[in-house]
């Protein structure tokens with residue numbers, strides 16, 4: 383069975399693969415589609431077996447090929463004012479509307495629709511498809527797949543097909559998400575010196591975010607290597623906080639969430655370490671008043687940034703294929719840094735505009751779909767030489 387890129391996109395969008403759902407129906411479809419073309423694929427499931435990555439090799443089993451990376455999950459549509467059914471690709475005014483058309487089922491759909499062409503092209507070096515789960519909730523799936531692929535797949539380049547309007551994106555910030563729970567000790571506020579207010583402790587921890595960010599700004603905003611980033615420093619932000627029960631009771635609990643966006647040149651792990659050190663300091667202080675108190679930290683997500691490579695093979699290849707020689711960075715996180723950590727030269731380049739991603743009435747223009755098809759056809763040609 384052959385599909386055009388548009389038909390394949392309609393197939394993929396029809397699977398309601400919102401991150402909270404299983405992506406297995408989509409994976410099963412891709413698996414049997416590839417099998418019908420004589421291409422075997424490899425599942426790399428999560429621990430519960432409810433979701434899976436899938437990777438496959440098309441062409442000869444040798445080094446030097448290219449990995450095309452896409453995530454299969456999409457963000458929710460709940461509460462969004464869609465004009466069309468988000469899970470039915472609807473063409474209107476040169477645009478294809480549907481959840482995941484831009485972010486990022488189109489890139490994978492194009493690759494899948496071109497598998498018959500890849501098979502007929504007489505590839506000298508392989509194309510590897512790498513489809514992940516749970517990208518939208520902290521890039522949780524890809525690391526397992528990369529670990530499985532790295533010893534077997536010696537690719538010259540990884541192309542992460544997130545929507546960049548087919549521009550070559552060579553770096554982006556990383557993300558560290560944290561949940562902090564401060565456990566205080568309740569007393570009447572008139573005896574505040576005998577209690578531990580979780581709210582007050584949390585306030586000091588939130589302030590640490592502000593102070594660290596101010597230091598970052600002073601330290602890195604003038605560095606030319608960061609000039610493409612807006613803002614040109616690592617940001618720390620507390621987006622939600624909840625704690626306390628009454629004006630006159632020292633709060634027993636306070637919980638808040640943190641979002642840290644690290645410059646690719648910085649290590650998110652170091653922020654975590656610095657935060658843990660300050661937490662330990664406050665904990666010691668709290669426990670001199672009441673030993674049962676404490677602070678728990680949970681790491682929600684830890685996604686490395688995409689580092690600009692020096693003379694990177696992926697960047698060179700994709701610049702050659704797109705003709706784009708300008709410098710671009712993006713504000714969102716991708717799996718690119720995880721592929722780099724796996725030893726692969728990696729670049730981000732894909733059809734569609736991130737401006738439409740995650741929003742109601744997400745769309746991909748037909749022009750971008752066609753640009754994506756032409757790009758992958760040039761890649762097939764390149765690998766057949």
Ligand SMILES: [Zn+2]
Nearest residue numbers: 453485486544
């Ligand atoms: Zn995406």
